[in-house]
Amino acid sequence: MPRPFGLPVALAALLVAAPSARAESVLRIGMTAADVPTTTGMPNNGFEGMRFLGYPVFEGLVLWDLSRIDRPAGLRPGLAERWEQAPDDPKTWIFHLRPGVRFHDGTPFDADAVVWNLDRYFKADSPQYEPPAAGITRARAPLLAGYRKIDDRTVAITGSAPASYFPYMVVYLLFTSPASFERAGRDWAKVGMLPAAGTGPFRITGVRPREAVDLARNAEYWDADSRAKVDRVRLMPIPEANARIAALRAGQVDWIEAPAPDGLASLRQAGFVITTGSYPHVWPWFYNIGAANSPLKDVRVRQALNYCVDREGLVTFLNGTAEPAVGWLKPSDPNFGAPQNRYRLDPEKGRALLAAAGVTDKTPLALKVMISTSGSGQMQPLPMNEFLQENLKQTCNVDVTFNVVEWQVLLNAGRAAPDSPSLQGANALNVSSPSSDVAVMARYFASANVSPKGFNFPQWKDDRFDAALSELAGATDPEAIARATRAAHERLVDDPPWLYIVHDLNPRAMSPRVKGFVSPQSWFVDLTRISVQ
Known part of the structure; x- marks a missing residue:
């Protein structure tokens, strides 16, 4: 093979003989969490923890x-x-x-x-x-x-x-x-810093609380066809949306979760890639029905609030990164059913329902809602809840105050008893939820799964819902399962345990160097497909 023209003979020989060096590829992700999820094998911080430090490891x-x-x-x-x-x-x-x-x-x-x-x-x-x-x-x-x-x-x-x-x-x-537990002296706090060993396509190589967790490609992964393309992943907690955008622009990260909606246009103009996609997710308020003297015990109050929310206005406020939610499922879902209530912005109907429940302008409804500063699937919780606060006051004269806490504190509250001191008198919790399958429906709404056993924080009980859930649990015929699922969802709309607000469209912003990402209809992502070029 002729040597390259103009190169010294010794240099040409070196280029031919030396193996081609490949720079190690690193994917840096800015999460919404305030701290790195726990690393013992069952991560906290909700489904963002599962997304990045659950299934990949x-x-x-x-x-x-x-x-x-x-x-x-x-x-x-x-x-x-x-x-x-x-x-x-x-x-x-x-x-x-x-x-x-x-x-x-x-x-x-x-x-x-x-x-x-x-x-x-x-x-x-x-x-x-x-x-x-x-x-x-x-x-x-x-x-x-x-x-x-x-x-x-x-x-x-x-x-x-x-x-x-x-x-x-x-x-x-x-x-x-x-063996991870034994190596750590049977101390789970030490297991998380070892790091712990899983079986996934990535392994943990370093843990720095509040700063980052480092992952490396598992070259021995059992599924040879799904071994990761990227060599390393760094997961960084950045809870504030504008700080995540700044980190992306500065080249400190390659990918951010939930960018601030008002920054999307400028990110696109700067050459960053914005991805969105519909997936099974709902952003609600969980009603605290079980608390003593809760005004939300009356179904008319729960329905009224669902007629008082300006969902379309909130979607516009979010720059189109959400869809209106009028039930646990989307109206386009074949299992949505045919409930009697079709929620929309209708202040007249909302006020009439409140009046029928004894709520008037002289005795307005007052709600205290526990919300988070950030978190998995929480979208933009502070500005969104401020929008709802003003919206509910203007449409139906509902007074809303907030108790703002960290995401994991809010998640823990979702498993508390209705009058637990940890709730600090909250009438509702703003916790985003998957709506991916019937098992999740059972976990959140079956009367057998009231908190603290399950996620039925409202302590909601509807006999017709439980009957439909029991029917589909024992069914094997797909049509019977679908029929029972529709019946169950109709009860979730007509006897609402939640205030349904929006469905997230899961926005992310990435450097154009990130290749191979697809936005599945899931909370979770496949990091093995991704490369950084």
Whole structure:
């Protein structure tokens, strides 16, 4: 091969002989969290924690299928290659574990590791019991009642009742290497700084509280077709929206969650990529129905507030990064049903319902709402809630005050009893919610899952809803499941446990150097597809 013209012979020989050096690729993400999510294998900070320090590092028997963007994400095999209901017991599911999987520390993933982790979440007297992780997991999988090892590659997990949607709860059970716990002297606080070992496509390499968590590509990942393209990921908590935009513009990060809506146009003009996409998500207020003397015990008050909200105005305020929410599901969803109430801005109807409940201009409704400064799926909570405060005052003379707390404090409040001192008298909580599947519906609204057991913070009970949920839990025919789901959702609209406000369109801003990102219809993202060029 002729040498390049004009190069000295020695230099030409060096260029030919030396292997081509490739710079290590690093993806830096600015999260909305105020602190890095916990790193023991069950992250806090809501689903943003699961998005970045859950599934990429610590996996479940069942995983989300994020390969498609044309429909809401379903499930796919994860650490279990298949599962089925036990033929002799519809409450029990048999999970067949994937062979050859190892944790990042080289120890095997097997049935003993599954049982060890389930004891960590559900057995309070086990040495590895981790109370914060247990609280999160029990609330997400409230039906789980028992489990056992069948053999090294098979486990049985039993629910408290038959539920066709049980695998949609199992998807939230993540697994950490038991060896991580032993290496840390059986101290979970130290496990999080080791770092802990999972089985995912990335492994944790460094943890700096309030600053960053570093991940590295797992070159030995069990799914060879899904090994990460990027070498490293740095996750950085930046809770203030404009600070995230400034970090992106300054080149300190490559990707930010939830950019401030009024900054989107200038980011586009500067060459940054803005992504949005509809996904199963709702941004509501959770009514505190169960508190003593709560004005929200009266369904007419709960309905009235849903007629007093100017959703279209809020969408305009958000620069089109949201859609109006008039139920837990979107009106376009085939399971929305045909409720009697079709919420819209109708102050006259809202005031009439309030008057029928004994609320007048002389005795106006006053609500105290606990909100966060930022957080997973919380969009822009401070300006959005200020908009609602003024909106409700103008339309229906409702006086709203706020108690502003950090996101994790608000999440903890969502699992509190209705008169708990931790709520500080709150009549409602502004906590964004997934609306991805019936298991989530059961977790948030079934009367059996009232807080603190589950996420039914309102302490809402509707017999027709419970009956529909029971019907679909035992159904196997798709049409029967769809019919019961529609009936259940109609009750969520007509006897509303929440104030439905908007659905998020999940905006992100990225450097044009970030390639391969797709916006699935899910809270979660597939970081393995992404490269930085």
